[in-house]
Amino acid sequence: MAxxxxxxxxxxxxxxxxxxxxxxxxxxxxxxxxGSWSSxxxxxxxxxxxxxxxxxxxxxxxxxxKRGTFSQEEEDLIIHLHSMLGNKWxxxxxxxxxxxxNEVKNFWNSxxxxxxxxxxxxxxxxxxxxxxxxxxxxxxxxxxxxxxELNPTPTPAQVEQxxxxxxxPLDEDWPNNGMSECYQVPPGPCAFDMGAxxxxxxxxxxxxxxxxxxTGQQSPGASLPWLxxxxxxxxxxxxxxxxxxxxxxxxxxxxxxxxxxxxxxQQQGQYCAYDTGxxxxxxxxxxxxxxxWC
DNA sequence: AATACAATCAACCGCATCTCC
DNA sequence: TGGAGATGCGGTTGATTGTAT
Numbered sequence: 002m003a004x005x006x007x008x009x010x011x012x013x014x015x016x017x018x019x020x021x022x023x024x025x026x027x028x029x030x031x032x033x034x035x036g037s038w039s040s041x042x043x044x045x046x047x048x049x050x051x052x053x054x055x056x057x058x059x060x061x062x063x064x065x066x067k068r069g070t071f072s073q074e075e076e077d078l079i080i081h082l083h084s085m086l087g088n089k090w091x092x093x094x095x096x097x098x099x100x101x102x103n104e105v106k107n108f109w110n111s112x113x114x115x116x117x118x119x120x121x122x123x124x125x126x127x128x129x130x131x132x133x134x135x136x137x138x139x140x141x142x143x144x145x146x147x148x149x150e151l152n153p154t155p156t157p158a159q160v161e162q163x164x165x166x167x168x169x170p171l172d173e174d175w176p177n178n179g180m181s182e183c184y185q186v187p188p189g190p191c192a193f194d195m196g197a198x199x200x201x202x203x204x205x206x207x208x209x210x211x212x213x214x215x216t217g218q219q220s221p222g223a224s225l226p227w228l229x230x231x232x233x234x235x236x237x238x239x240x241x242x243x244x245x246x247x248x249x250x251x252x253x254x255x256x257x258x259x260x261x262x263x264x265x266x267q268q269q270g271q272y273c274a275y276d277t278g279x280x281x282x283x284x285x286x287x288x289x290x291x292x293x294w295c
Numbered sequence: 296a297a298t299a300c301a302a303t304c305a306a307c308c309g310c311a312t313c314t315c316c
Numbered sequence: 317t318g319g320a321g322a323t324g325c326g327g328t329t330g331a332t333t334g335t336a337t
Contacts, residue, residue, distance in 0.1 A: 017305070039322060056306070091325060107304055
């Protein structure tokens with residue numbers, strides 16, 4: 002007999018969530034946070050397993066979700082990141098504020114894969130379909146970045162030094178979500194040698210000046226590719242957004258109001274937690290987000 | 296208008312890893 | 317140190333919706 006899931010074992014409800022269930026889960030998390038997911042169903046009065054509640058929250062109920070169609074920038078970034086990370090959907094999604102791994106994965110499988118094939122590119126290797134794969138990492142990168150961009154540069158120690166130079170404490174009133182420090186990346190040309198960082202991270206990191214053959218886009222002031230998705234200018238941007246924030250960050254202030262009432266549309270309010278309204282020209286990067294690359 | 300097919304996406308499954316005792 | 321439970325992740329499924337015939 003086949004092994005059955007936790008929901009089956011406990012004879013719990015499965016399938017689509019009703020609006021009543023959503024409301025129960027929302028209300029519970031708004032009041033108490035999720036704490037231990039395994040205890041959420043019982044405390045919230047739901048006949049679901051904790052896993053199901055967690056998934057529903059992460060993929061659908063979280064107020065910071067962007068939803069709606071993916072922008073061209075997001076699409077380019079997904080392709081870019083996939084060429085380096087492969088099917089690491091959670092890592093890819095962590096660089097796309099308001100997007101879930103499930104959403105990114107679905108988008109990839111239903112749309113991008115097909116689009117790349119139409120362009121004669123193998124979505125798995127990011128190489129032309131006619132070429133046979135060799136070394137996975139190297140070939141994947143070479144299909145997207147030039148040889149020059151993949152050239153090795155400084156030692157890890159030198160890279161650490163560069164990153165150290167960019168480190169800055171977070172402002173007191175900055176909603177840091179547990180972070181104590183950020184890297185400051187000034188606008189304009191890249192503030193540090195991305196080639197070095199690439200080397201530090203195992204050679205698969207794109208240089209700041211790299212332009213994917215698929216994207217060909219770099220916005221001024223965006224020293225890292227995912228900065229393109231942050232606030233337009235002068236804003237604060239914390240990578241790895243989904244993992245860093247907790248429910249209290251949303252429910253404790255006006256941000257929650259903005260994101261829930263305007264959910265579904267792309268609007269400025271979704272970034273309110275990361276935009277202090279200051280006129281800083283520098284973007285702030287989550288240290289943990291950077292370390293994900295290494 | 297009815298049907299078939301394709302596309303999309305929410306949800307589930309099972310495995311790997313983490314955490315706690 | 318090992319086991320159990322919790323959590324996270326990627327792959328897959330299946331219901332729903334959209335489009336073509």
